[in-house]
Amino acid sequence: MLLALDVGNTNTVFALIDGGEPVAQWRASTSSQWTADEYAVWLSQMLSIDGTFKLTDLTDCIISTVVPQSLFNLRNFARRYCGGEPMIVDEKSVPGIEVRIDRPSEVGADRLVNAVGAHVKYGGPLVVVDSGTATNFDVVGEDGAFLGGIIAPGINLSMQALHTAAARLPRIAIERPPKVIGTTTVGAMQAGVFWGYVDLIEGLLARIREEFGAPMKVVATGGISSLYKDAAKTIDYFDPDLTIRGLTEIARRIRSA
Missing domain, CATH: 3.30.420.40 (ATPase, nucleotide binding domain)
Structure with missing residues (x-):
């Protein structure tokens, strides 16, 4: 096993x-x-x-x-x-994926694994949005090649920065606020963090699609993705098992190489 x-x-x-x-x-x-x-x-x-x-x-x-x-x-x-x-897993150990960026050695193993897992199930071209400590936007070509992407701060980092840098702002839970305009400090913070994060995702996806110049699927994964599942309308699929699927496929390829 x-x-x-x-x-x-x-x-x-x-x-x-x-x-x-x-x-x-x-x-x-x-x-x-x-x-x-x-x-x-x-x-x-x-x-x-x-x-x-x-x-x-x-x-x-x-x-x-x-x-x-x-x-x-x-x-x-x-x-x-x-x-x-x-x-x-590193850029040299993953059969069947070409890393087409300026410095292939710099790409994180997690981004390669997600690219493989997404392409196996959904085909390409596509964007993988992986929400964790950082939020990665990874672009995968039609042939499964890793083409680069964007690394942005994760929602937890944004919340931590607010609490740490502003003495009077409390530590808050991550949740969707009932309305956009907050009428309490906590409500205002939750609106800023939640909707700011959703708009970051949708705004960057719009820019990626415009620059890529062709239709692309969007797959979201990562521990935070369930938070914005019903709010981010530009995401086509939510797949919590994407990384594990990628690791399983890479192991299969290595064994059969």
């Missing part, structure tokens, strides 16, 4: 893949301090709670990480508990 690890700046997703399909998934806070054995203990506990699988069922591992400091311990974890050397 394949273990797919998607290591983001904020959270790490652990997904079990059996026969090419995800069968279980868990999320933990990302920590570059966890040892290989701590990963094993945590995952064993999750497997025990689920009751369907065991750590000894793992035979292979693929890792996508944007936190380089975590890779050493994750490699050791995979070697000890997942059957051997893991597959590591």
Whole structure:
């Protein structure tokens, strides 16, 4: 059984893949301090709670990480508990995708994985909007090539900046406000953060489409995407499993290469 690890700046997703399909998934806070054995203990506990699988069922591992400091311990974890050397996603290790940007080595593993996962299911050309710590807009060509994109601050960063930089502004929850014009401080902040984020997405998508010059599908993913699902009208598909699908496809390609 394949273990797919998607290591983001904020959270790490652990997904079990059996026969090419995800069968279980868990999320933990990302920590570059966890040892290989701590990963094993945590995952064993999750497997025990689920009751369907065991750590000894793992035979292979693929890792996508944007936190380089975590890779050493994750490699050791995979070697000890997942059957051997893991597959590591980078611009040189993903078969079947051409990275057409000025410096291919700079593209994050998460962006390549999303490009593969989106193109496999939806075809191209398309834009992947991945909402996390940052909000990535990744452009994928008709042939599946990675063409570049935009990196913008995520909604949590905007909220944190408001609270940190302005002494009288409180920390607020992320939610859609009942109206645009806030009549309280919290309501005004929620309107600014929520609708500002939605308009950032729709405005940048409009500019991408204008510059690209051809019809494009738009796929949204990431932990925050459900927040604006009913508000961002320019998004065609919401796909929370996009990254895991991309990792599964990349693992399949590497095995068969």
